[in-house]
Amino acid sequence: MAEKSKILVLGGTGYIGKFIVQASAKAGHPTFALIRESTVSHPEKSKLIESFKTSGVTLLYGDLADHESLVKAIKQVDVVISTLGGAQIHDQVKLIAAIKEAGNIKRFLPSEFGIDIDRQQNVTAPPRDKVVILGDGNVKGIYVTEEDIGTYTIKAVVDPRTLNKTLYFRPPANIVTFNELVSLWENKIKSTLEKIYIPEDQLLKLIQESPFPTNLILALGHSTLVKGDCTNFEIDSSFGVEVTELYPEDKYTSVNNYLNAFV
Structure with a gap:
């Protein structure tokens, strides 16, 4: 059996992000979700976070604006998937900087899922x-x-045929x-x-x-x-x-x- 990858998802409580997190956990990958501490008490997000915990997802606390928290989280995984919404797309340069400093990431999928359609x-x-x-x-x-997006994304992120490729649905x-x-x-x-x-x-x-x-x-x-x-x-x-x-x-x-x- 192929070794499972440790996957970190940013934006995991967003509309598309939650399907990525759920698909990763369902596929048996050790799954981590980076969230702000304030999100835990968010009335609309708290139930989702509890469902993550039930599925075995590990919650890591951090923020794009906190470089040290990003590096600390990234050092615990092999793969990083960003599902950040449109307003934060440009902030991914901070994530890339943290990935470079951590030096251990095998795959990075930047956010190309469009805007967070919670809006x-x-x-x-x-x-x-x-x-x-x-x-x-x-x-x-x-x-x-959204479920298919999650399933195919997780399949692709551990598939050598998709390395340095754009993934189309x-x-x-x-x-x-x-x-x-x-x-x-x-x-x-x-x-x-x-x-x-x-x-x-x-x-x-x-x-x-x-x-x-x-x-x-x-x-x-x-x-x-x-x-x-x-x-x-x-x-x-x-x-x-x-x-x-x-x-x-x-x-x-x-x-x-x-x-x-x-x-």
Whole structure:
């Protein structure tokens, strides 16, 4: 049996981060989560932290602004995964400095998971009356569950084939246009939704006039659902790998099966 890696996750109590932590612990890796001491008493985070403890996750206290705490935490592990939100992306230079000083890290995954979408609206189910569609709805996007992101990330971080590569999530069954997504949902609920289309020029105006983080969320929507930046290029195998091709034996959650949970 291959030796397990000791994995440290930063941003582990954030939206994507918690799935990375859970996947690491589930895979049997000694898992560490770096958190601020104030987070333990946070009303919305305390239950999550307790679930980490139940799963065998070791909590380490530290902060990006505290270099010594970073180095101390990093010296206890083999792998560092950053899932920091958009507001802290540039602060990762402090993390890199600590990794260099510690000198023992085999793998580092910087945060490329986008913004921490805890900031977004708390939508718990697809709409049943009307839907807002950015652009014309005919641009293909990619849809991946958070659990699958966690599972594939942990597989990849200990896989020599992914060393110094960009990891792409492109499950074939989940590359669909937004109109196709809406149609699939309408078929499941046996109803037709009112469709409100926001043309690109109107969307760009909204981006300019909206405050943060709404403007950033809209900009991401423009990038992915109007410009098609997730699908308008081929993956260059010299620097990128796609997870479902690396792990064809693993079943990911399809859009179709995901929507079944809400019917």
